[in-house]
Amino acid sequence: MPLFINRDQIFAHQVHLLEHKLRSKEERLLELETENAILHLRLAECLGKLHVGHEKNTKALDHHQHQRNSENITQSVLTKLLSEVQALKQxxxxxxxxxxxxxxxxxxxxxxxxxxxxxxxxxxKDYKGDEVQDLQARVEALERTLEEEKERCRAERQRRKELHNILVELRGNIRVHCRVRPVLPFDYIQFPESGPAPSEEVVYAISDDTVVVNSSKTGMPVQNKIFEFERVHGPDDTQDAVFEDVKPLLTSLLDGYNVCIMAYGQTGSGKTHTMIGSQPLEEHSATMQESQQGIIPKAAAELFRLISEQPAESHTVDVSVMEVYNNEVFDLLARDEQGNAVSKHRDVISTSSGTSQVTSLTSEPVFSASEVMHIVSGVLKLRAHRNTLIHTDSSRSHLIVTLTLSSKSPNALALARRLQSAKKDMQRCSQRAWWSPRCHRANPAAQNSPDKLFRSPSTSPRLSPSHSPCPSPRQTISPTPFRTKLQLVDLAGSECVGVSGVSGAALWEVSCINRSLSALSDVLGALAEHRPHVPYRNSKLTHLLQDAIGGDAKLLVMLCVSPTQRFITESLQSLGFGTRARQVHKLPPHRRNNTLKDK
Structure with missing residues (x-):
């Protein structure tokens, strides 16, 4: 039987083998591509390392070159320094x-x-011994003479204080000065309802103590009135001339008396110019010209000048600023919670010693006149102002600047000297009773035993001011500090409602101003007539100034009057007020105990 061969199977088998080989080739191709990629990566890494190494080599070469340059520069600098060092050695x-x-x-x-x-x-050594001894004796004699002159100088200084206070008391504890301002541009401003303003001068300062008013109205006979005061300043008198007659009162302040200086007059009569000066508020500084300064800055400067002549740190000064507006007292130095200056209401009370005191009053320590004016000018903007027919910025309140002088206890040496001086003065008073009018009030028992002053305060009673021989605020030996006050007052305008031309709510301001000024006049009248009751409490102004008006305080009223016919009524009213103030003759003052306890 013949062998049968299937060609399809053979072809299929060969196809299968070829496909297997193809897959093997493809797998090998993938392996080669993977190896190729790995080799590329390794090549890239090698190239990167090679590039980094090249950069490092470049940087190293640059750094080495820089070092070589630095070494060359350093070597040149060192060479230069070496040459300089050699020159310095030379x-x-x-x-x-x-x-x-x-x-x-x-x-x-x-x-x-x-x-x-x-x-x-x-x-x-060759000189004769008696000549040397003579020289030494002359030196010792000169030293003794110098000590005697020093003691005499101290005694004369104490006597000067006594005589100064006697002179001030003889002139009167209440003194009245008058200042007639010049004619100013606003004197020609017309009243809306009365036509042209009469600007002719009718008030004249004819001498240092006399003012003449020559008033003439249409259809009325000419009236000539003469007013006499302690001092009269004409329109040409400067600020320095005005202050020259005020200066002696500051000595009384250091001698233990309260002192008050107030400016009285209608709006526009020059009160603020007399008391503060003519500079605007923002220009009140240390650079302000002295010729333009008023009584307040000049009094502060004089006070600190007098303090500088005393022993160091024996006196301190505090300043407070108040205003009496609508019969209420406001503290202008008070601060709110944010520390801003505000005006706060305060109450006036009477202490057990009969003096007035403002509760919770703010005061600041000051050490120079410039500090005083810096504080005062800083709070003047808080003062009540209003536009009137007379003045565009009329003050509607009474401004009171108070400088409180605190005198510290003397040291032991000064105390001993004062005791010796007091003993000598007592002996002199007992032998020469005419030396001071106040010596007639001396206690005979005290005159016969001057050593009583040297007793211990715990074993001997303190002599009362009315029984102390030749009493003096500085002779009263006290171990505790005492205080005196200098009150500088710029009163509000004294004009009537018709002249100011205000209406509405401003009428109450004018009413309060006039009532407070009337109360001030009533107080002076009661003092002039020696009434048993003086109505200080009828007004916050008089109650606040009780220490400056009554007792043994020294008060100076500066009348500021306008010279023109337009303001003749207000000028006559101011001059009449000054005349009534001059009639106040106080009884011989009983020196108060200078030891004022802090309330």
Missing amino acids: DLSEVFAIYVNFANELEVQSKQLLKKVEEANSAL
């Missing part, structure tokens, strides 16, 4: 040589001087 050698020469010369001169001193000593 200079030092020259200086040392000069020093050696100077030392040699100084040694030679010292030997020469020592030789001359020895010769002088030997020559002095």
Whole structure:
């Protein structure tokens, strides 16, 4: 039987084998591609390493080059420094040589001087002994004379204080000065309802103490009135001339008296110019010209000048600023919670000693006149102002600036000197009763035993002011500090409602101002008539100024008047007020105890 061969099976088998070989080739191709990719990666890594190495080599070469450059620069700098050091050594050698020469010369001169001193000593020894003793005696005599002159100077200084206070008391504890301002541009301003303003002058300062009013109205006879005051300043008098007559009162302040200076007059008569000055508020500073300063800055400067003549740290000064507006007292130095300056209401009370005191009043320590004016000018904007027919910025309140002077206890040496001075004065008063009018009030028992002043305060009673011989605020020996006050007052305008031209709510302001000024006039009238009751409490103004008006305080009223016919009524009213104030003659003052306890 013939063998049968299936060709399809053979072809299929060969196809299968070829497919198997194809798959094997493809797998091998994949392996080769994978190896190729791996080789490419290795080649890239080698190239990267080769590039990094090249950069490192480049940087190393650059760094090496930089180091070589730095070394070259350093070497050149060191070479230059070496040359400079060598030059410096040469200079030092020259200086040392000069020093050696100077030392040699100084040694030679010292030997020469020592030789001359020895010769002088030997020559002095050759002088006669009695001549040297005579020279020593003359020196001792001169030293004793110097000590005697010092003691005499201290005694004269104490006597000057006594005589100064006597002079002020003889002139009157209440003094009245008058200042007539010049004609100003607003004197020509017309009233809306009365036509042209009469601007002719009718008030004249004819002498240092006399004012003449020559008033003439249409259809009325000419009236000539004469007013006399302690001092009258004309339109040409400067601020310095005005203060020159005020200055003596500040000495009384250091001698233990309260002092008050107030400016009285209508709006526009020059009160604020007299008391503060003519500069605007923002220009009140240390650079303000002294010729433009008013009484307040000049009084502060004079007070600190007088304090500078006293022993160091013996006095301190505090300042407070108040205003009396609508019969209420406001503290202008008060602060709110944010520290801003505000005006706060305060109450005035009477203490057990009969003095007035403002509760919770803010005061600040000051050490110079510039500090005082900085504080005052900083709070003046809080003062009540209003536009009137007379002035565009009229003050509607009474401004009171108070400088409180606290005197500390004297040291032991000063206390001993004052005790010795007091003993000598007592002996002098007992022998020469005419030395002071106040000596007639001396206690005879105290005159016969002046050593009582040297007793201990715990074993001997304190002499009352009315029984102390030749009493003086500075002679009252007290171990505790005492206080005196300088009150500087710029009163509100004294014009009537018709002249100010205000209406509505402003009428109440004018009413309160006029009532407070009327109360001030009533107090002065009661003092002039020696009434048993003085109505200080009729107004917050008089109650606040009770210490400055009554007792042994020194009060100066500065009348400010306008010279023109337009304001003749207000000028006559101010001059009449000053005349009534001059009539106040106080009884001989009993010196108060200077020890004022803090309330």
